[in-house]
Amino acid sequence: MKKFVNITLIMAVISFVAGMVISCAEESDCSIVSRATLNGGFFSLSETNKPIAGSLATLTISVRTTETESDTILNQDKNVQSLSLPLQYAVDTTAIILHYGEEIRDTIVFKHTNTEYFVSMDCGFDMLQVVTDYYYTTHALDSIALTDKNTNKDGTENLRIFFPAAPTE
Numbered sequence: 001m002k003k004f005v006n007i008t009l010i011m012a013v014i015s016f017v018a019g020m021v022i023s024c025a026e027e028s029d030c031s032i033v034s035r036a037t038l039n040g041g042f043f044s045l046s047e048t049n050k051p052i053a054g055s056l057a058t059l060t061i062s063v064r065t066t067e068t069e070s071d072t073i074l075n076q077d078k079n080v081q082s083l084s085l086p087l088q089y090a091v092d093t094t095a096i097i098l099h100y101g102e103e104i105r106d107t108i109v110f111k112h113t114n115t116e117y118f119v120s121m122d123c124g125f126d127m128l129q130v131v132t133d134y135y136y137t138t139h140a141l142d143s144i145a146l147t148d149k150n151t152n153k154d155g156t157e158n159l160r161i162f163f164p165a166a167p168t169e
Contacts, residue, residue, distance in 0.1 A: 030123040036151035037084040038110070038131070040159035044142075051160060055081040056100065063088070064095035064107075087112050087129045087151060100140050108136040108144065131158075 043051040061074040061083065073086070087094045087110060096108045111133040119126050129151040136144055142164045147157050 030119075034153050035086055036127070036129060036153050037086050038151055038158040039082065039084050039155050040147075040157060040161060041082045042080070043160050043162050044164070045162065051162070053081065054163070055079050058101065059083075060099035061085070062097045062099065064097060070097060084155075085110075087114075087131075089114055089127050098141070104140050106137045106139050106141050108134065110134045 042054045042056055044054055046052050056079075058076055058078055059074060059080040060072060060076050062070040062072045063086070064070045065088075074080070074083070085094075085096055092112055092114060094110045094112065096110070097105055098108070099105045110131050113130045113132060115128040115130075116125050117128055118124075131146060131149040131151075134144065134146060140163065142162045144162070145160045147159060149158070151158070
């Protein structure tokens, strides 16, 4: 009986120590919780109506935060082939302004839902955003095709922005 109690006590101590080691080794990694965006690229159509990937010589992207203010998220970048656009959390409409130069710009307006969801005690909450509608000006761009309405964190294509001619200057 004494041997049984000793073995049980040893097993309990081993289990406790193993549990402590495992729990300390499994700290939450909140770095994988990044902001989801709409991802896309620039295209033109070939003579056979097939998309041809392109780039913009210079691009500035800003997000309208109020009627009179905006934040720049990309400033005069060169040879831009793709973009990642954040949608606003606090409202259900996000206006993105593409500045191709001093005078020419297009505005893309995304209407979207914002659904907050719980990630973990350590990481808190994140936001699931789904585009419900969009419209845009056509000063330089020709059209936009939405290929996936859900924002994502892995760079999956959401939209294709088409220009009437090859967008490389």
